[in-house]
Every structure is written in structure tokens, then in C-alpha cells.
Amino acid sequence: MKSEAEMFEQAMLRFKDNAVQNEILKAKADGSALDGGDPLEEKVIRQIIGDYNEFDAEYAKGVAKTVTEMIADAMKEHPIKFDIFSKLCTQPAVMKVRRLMVGPRVMWYESEVTSLKIIRYNPSPTQPNISIKTTISFKPDRYKPVSFAFIYTCVEGAKQCPRCGGVIEDQLVDKCPFCDAIVTDSATEKAWKITDIRRLI
Numbered sequence: 001m002k003s004e005a006e007m008f009e010q011a012m013l014r015f016k017d018n019a020v021q022n023e024i025l026k027a028k029a030d031g032s033a034l035d036g037g038d039p040l041e042e043k044v045i046r047q048i049i050g051d052y053n054e055f056d057a058e059y060a061k062g063v064a065k066t067v068t069e070m071i072a073d074a075m076k077e078h079p080i081k082f083d084i085f086s087k088l089c090t091q092p093a094v095m096k097v098r099r100l101m102v103g104p105r106v107m108w109y110e111s112e113v114t115s116l117k118i119i120r121y122n123p124s125p126t127q128p129n130i131s132i133k134t135t136i137s138f139k140p141d142r143y144k145p146v147s148f149a150f151i152y153t154c155v156e157g158a159k160q161c162p163r164c165g166g167v168i169e170d171q172l173v174d175k176c177p178f179c180d181a182i183v184t185d186s187a188t189e190k191a192w193k194i195t196d197i198r199r200l201i
Contacts, residue, residue: 069113111136112136114135162181162183
């Protein structure tokens with residue numbers, strides 16, 4: 001049987017481990033998640049970081065925000081820059097954005113991303129993915145908000161350009177096809193990319 005001193009020492013070690021995890025969460029996720037933020041998002045982010053210590057939740061949410069803003073621009077009949085979409089999304093996801101934007105469009109006066117959070121994590125051994133929900137709101141507010149779910153998937157054996165965020169799946173390529181930056185083999189061993197987009201009713 002362990003002595004009280006040994007049990008106290010083990011408890012302190014666990015406390016320090018939790019403190020380290022909290023620091024990781026603060027650095028790699030939204031710091032407000034630890035300070036009155038969404039408990040579900042905090043839990044999901046903890047699970048992801050437990051499996052992928054290098055995962056950057058703020059970057060993931062930034063990618064989703066960029067794509068959502070581009071969709072909002074498309075709704076206002078602005079041209080969509082599909083080269084930017086292709087940096088952040090796979091080709092099927094890019095084509096889905098095209099289909100979402102087909103048909104009559106309304107000229108919105110003003111739009112903004114009003115909600116953005118990580119809602120689900122699927123730790124699949126073959127293709128882990130994360131669900132990110134975003135909402136676009138419009139002004140005047142008589143128009144209903146539009147929500148999308150992005151499936152953000154881990155691409156093993158890929159490199160992520162540190163300059164523009166583009167995902168390079170060809171290991172033989174050492175130059176980013178999107179911005180021409182030199183990308184070394186040691187840049188990343190895995191990258192994350194939007195593989196599916198779903199409009200929520």
C-alpha cells in the first residue's frame with residue numbers, strides 16, 4: 001500500500017500534467033474555451049490534441065471562416081476565386097461549393113460569419129475528421145442566417161505550405177503550386193484539409 005506522501009506526489013504529478021494540457025489548449029485553441037467558452041468545443045479540442053498534439057484549432061477555424069466568407073461573397077454575386085478554395089479544400093469539396101452556388105442569387109447588403117465552432121471529432125484510424133459548424137448572418141436581418149458544416153480531414157503523408165496554408169499531397173514536390181514558396185520535407189508529415197461541405201437547414 002502506498003504511503004500518503006507517495007499518493008500526494010502522484011496527485012501533484014497529475015495536476016502538473018493537467019496544467020501542461022491546459023497550456024497546450026490555450027496555445028493551440030481559442031483561449032476563451034477555458035474561460036466561459038463552449039464546454040463541448042473545449043472537450044472536442046482536448047480529444048483532438050490528445051491524438052494530434054500538433055493540431056492547431058485556431059488555424060482549422062480560420063480555414064472554415066475563410067471558406068465561409070468566400071461563400072458569402074459568392075451569394076452576393078462576387079466572383080469566387082477557386083484557386084484559394086483549392087488550397088483549403090479537396091476538389092470534391094470545391095465542386096460542392098460550385099453546386100451550392102448554382103441558381104438564382106440574392107444581392108445581400110451585408111453578411112458576416114457570426115458563429116464558428118468545432119462540434120465533433122471522429123478519430124478514425126484510416127481517415128480522422130473534424131466537423132466545424134459556421135453560420136452566416138445577413139443585414140437587413142429579415143433574411144435568415146445560413147449554416148454550413150465543414151468536414152476537416154487529416155491527410156497523412158502530406159505537406160502544408162507554411163506561407164499560404166495550401167496542402168501538397170505529392171511528396172516529390174518541394175515548391176508550393178499555389179504561392180511558389182519552397183516547402184521542405186520536414187515542414188509537416190500530415191496536413192488538414194476540408195473534404196466535404198454541407199449546407200444545414
